[in-house]
Amino acid sequence: MQHRPTIRFHGAAGTVTGSCFAIETAGGLILVDCGMFQGSKTEKELNYRPFPFDPESVVAVVLTHAHIDHAGLLPKLARFGYRGPIYATGGTMDLCSVMLPDSAHIQEYEVEQLNRRNRRRSRVQVEPIYDATDAALVLTQFRPVRLRQWQEIAQDVRVRFWNAGHLLGSASIEMEIGQGRDLLRLLFSGDIGSGFKLLQHDPEAPAGFDYVVCESTYGGTDRLDTTDIGRRRILAQEVSTASRHRDGALIIPSFAVERTQELLADLIFLMETGDIPSCPIIIDSPLAIRATDIFEKHRDDLENGDLLVRAIRSKNVRFTQTVEQSKAVDFVRGFHIVIAASGMCEAGRIRHRLKNWLWREEGTVLLVGFQAAGTLGRILQDGAATVRIQGDEISVRANIRSIDVYSGHADGAELSSWLAGRLPVRYAVFLVHGEEEAMEAMARRAAALVGDEHVYRPRLDSAFRLDADGPVDISQAGPPPRIDPQQAGHRDWNNDYQTLLLDLQAELRNAADDKARGVVIRKIRRALEE
Template identity: 40%
Template sequence: MALLSFLGAIQQVTGSCYLIETHAGARVLLECGMQQGRRKDEAGNRANFPFDPQTLDAVVLSHAHIDHSGLLPRLTAAGFKGPVHVTTATGELLELMLLDSANLQEKDTEWENRWRARLGKPPITPLYTVADTERMLKQRRPHDYGEPFEAAPGVQVTFHDAGHILGSAIVQLDVEDFGRTRRLVFSGDLGNSCSPLMHAPTVLQQADVVLMESTYGNRDHRDHQATIDELEAILHQAHRDGGNVLMPSFAVGRTQDLIYYLGMLYQKGRLPQQAVFLDSPMAIGANAIYSHFQEQLEISGEAPIEPQQNGRYRIERWLPVLKTTPTAEDSMTINRFKSGVIIIAGSGMCTGGRILHHFKHNLWRKECHLVIPGFQARGTLGRAIVDGARTVKLMHQRIAVNAQVHTLGGFSAHAGQSQLIDWVSHFQPRPELHLVHGELENMQALQQALRDRLGWEANIPELGDRIAL
C-alpha cells in the first residue's frame, strides 16, 4: 500500500515537506520548504534530506512561499532531476523568490567567510547558489487549476485554487496502488475568505485522507472592516504624533493586499501620509506578476481606481502616492523622512531585509508606529517585538523599542479557525484528518474545536511519522 511520510511543517509553521511512496515504486515529494525562524531550525536546512533526492520521480508544490519551496535548489544540487509541478503563476513567483533567496544565501556566506578567515576558520559554502537555482527553475512544469496530470506512474495530481496568494493551490493526489485508488487532499496554505484580492478557497467534497494547515487553528481573525478601521486610526495617530509608520510585510500576497487597502483609504481622502514607500525589490517584482495574472485575482468591490494604463494593468496604480525604491541608493533616500511616510519592507517576520534598516532609524522613536500585519513565527524578531521586547538586537547593535507596536490580525492570508472547520466540514464521508503547519498549541485548539463542532477526531502527527494511505 502507498505510504505518506510527515517530514516537515510538523507542529511548526515552516519547512513544509511530505513524501508519498507507492508499492509500485513511485516517489513524489509534496513541498520542499525551508525552515525559518529559530537558529536551530535554520540549521536543519543544511541537514541531509531524509530520502535520496535522486530516487524521486517528481516534486509537487502548493505555492511559492519560501517555507514551502525554499529548499528546491538544494534538492536539485543533491541530484534531483525530475519535474517540479506548479501552477502557472506559482512558476513565475518561484523564479522571483528563489533567485532572491539564492542571492541572499551567497551574500550571507560571503560575509560570514570574511570574518571566519580573520579567525583562521575554514570557509563555509552557501546553502545553495544562484547557479543551483537556475538549474532547478528549468525543472518547473506549469499547470492550470482543475487540470489533472500524472506526477508519477499511478499518482494523478490536480491543483485547486487555495485563495492564499497568487497561484496557491490545494493539492489533490489520487494515488493508485494495488488496483485501488486513494485520494489525498493537502490544503496547502488556505486563504482567508475575507482577502480583498483572492478567491475563497475551493471547496472539495471527497477525500480519504486530508492534511490541513492550522496556522490559525486557535482563533478567528478580527472582523475585516474593524481591521481596516483600526489601520486608519493608527495612520491618523501616527500623523498626529509626527512619526513614520513601518509595515514589515511579505513581498508576495500581504504587500499587494496592503497596497489595495491603502489605495482604498487614499481614494476616500482618508490617508493622511504624503507618501508610501514600497522598499522591497521582491515586492516590486511580485506586483508585476500579480498585474500579469490579474484575471486570476478576485478584486473585492471596486478596485480603488482603474488600474489600466497604456493597455497594461498595474496594481501600483491603486495607490498614486506609492513610491517604489528598487535600488539600495533609492532605499537610503527614505532615511531623510522623519515623519509623514509609510514604509512597507521585508522581511515579513523581520528576520532580515530592508525593514531592519528602517528599524534602526525609527524603532527607537516614540512618535513612530510599527504595524505588524501578519503571523510572526516563534524565534523571529517580529515575534519578540509583538511579545513586548523593550530592546532588540539588530545589525550588531541594540535598539530600544519605543515606537508604538500594533498587530493587525484581520489581514491574515490564512484561514481562521472557523474558516478551517468550515472548509474541512464539506468532506463527506468524513476523511482521515491530519493537522499540519501549525504550532502545537494552536493545533490542539483546532483539534478540540473539530471535536466540539463536528464530532471529528483529528490527528497531530509527529515529525517522521509514516502512515498508510
C-alpha cells in the same frame, strides 16, 4: 494494493514552516512542497543539513504555492541531484521565477557578511544553502498545470489542483494513488486563504477523501472583523495614530508577495476616500516590486485587480530598486509609510529600517502577519525592551503594534468550515502547519467533525503507513528525527542566550556604580564555576 503508500512529515509538523511531505508509492517517491524552515536558529539550521531522503530518488514534486516556507528548498533539491518535474500553477511558476532567485541572493549576501565576521574571529567559513545557479536550474524543471484538471505524475498516481484562496496561484492538491478498489484519495490543503482576502477568490475543493492533510496555523483564532470595511477601518486607525508624529514613520514588515500588494491597495483606497492623510508610501523591496509586476500581469485572475493596478500607479507610491535608493529612505522627512520585507523581520531591508526607527519614539512598527516563534518579529511582538540586529543592540522605543486582519490564512472557524466541506473523511485528518496551541485548538474543531480517533498531530519526521483500514504509525521503524520534536515551534537556546546578553547589558548599564557592576560579574562567574 500490494505496496501500501507511506507518508513522512519532513516539515510543518509541530511547527508552521518548512512544508515538505514525502509520499512513497509503488510508482516512486513524491514530494508535496519543499519549503525552507524559518523561526528559531535550531529550526533554521535544518535548511543546511542533508535532506532526510535521497533527492535523486524523488520522481515528482507537486507545489502548493510559491511562499518560501513551501518552495524555498527546491533549488537545494536540484543542487543535490533532483532532475524531475515540479508541477505548479502558472501563477506559482511566475512568482517562483522571482522569489527563488531572490532567496538565493539573500543567502549569498548574508553568508558573505557572516564569513566576513567569521574571518575576523578565526571561525570556519560557511556556504549558502544554494546559490543563483541552483535557483536558475530548478526553474527549468517547473511544469504548468491548470486548476481542476487531472495530471498523471507517476505510475498509478495522479493529482488535481484546486484554488486555495491564499496567494496568487495557490492550490490545494488532490491526489489519487492506485486503481479500482485499492484507490486511495488524499487531499493536501496547502495554506487556506480567508474568505475575506482582497485579491483572492474563495478557496474550493471536492469532498470525500480517505486522508486530509490540513493546515492549522490559525486554528485557535476567531477574527472579529475581517470584512473589507472592517479591515480598512482597523488599518486606518493605525495609520492615523502613527501620523500624529509629523516627523515619524510607519514601518510595516510585510511579506513581499501578496501582503504588500494588499496593503498598498488598501492604503491608496483610504487616502482616496480621505480616511487617512495623504503621504508617501515607499515599497522598499526589490522582490515586492517584481512580484507587483506579476500581480499586474495576472490582474484578470484576481478579485479587485483594477483596484491594485490603480494603487500601483498612484503618485503617492515610490519604489526603491537599488541599494542607494533604499539607503536614502532613512533621510525622508515628514510622516511616511515604508513597507519592507521580510514579514517576520528575519532578513532583507526591513532590518535596516528597524535599526533606524526602533530606538525613536516617533516611529511605529506595525506587524501585519503571523510571527513564528523565535523570529525577530515575534520577539518585538512579545514586548522586548531591547533587541539585537546584525550584532547591534537596539533599544525599542518605537510603538510596536500588531493587527491580524491581513493574514493570508483562514482563521479557526474558516478552517473548520473548509474541512466540513471535504467530508466524509474516511480514515484520518493530519494536522500540520501549526504551533502547539493553535494545533490543539484545531484538533478540537476537527474532532467535532470526524471524531477524535481520526485526528492526528504528526511530529517532525514522523511517518505513517496508509493501510486499508487507516494509518499506522511507523516512525519508530525509521531513522530518528533530525531534531527533538519538542524543539520545533518553540524558542530555542539561542533565543534565550540573546535575551540573557541583553538582560546582562541592561543590568550592568543600570547598576549604581562600578562596585555594583563588579558584584553582578562575580555572581555570574560563580554560577559558571558551579
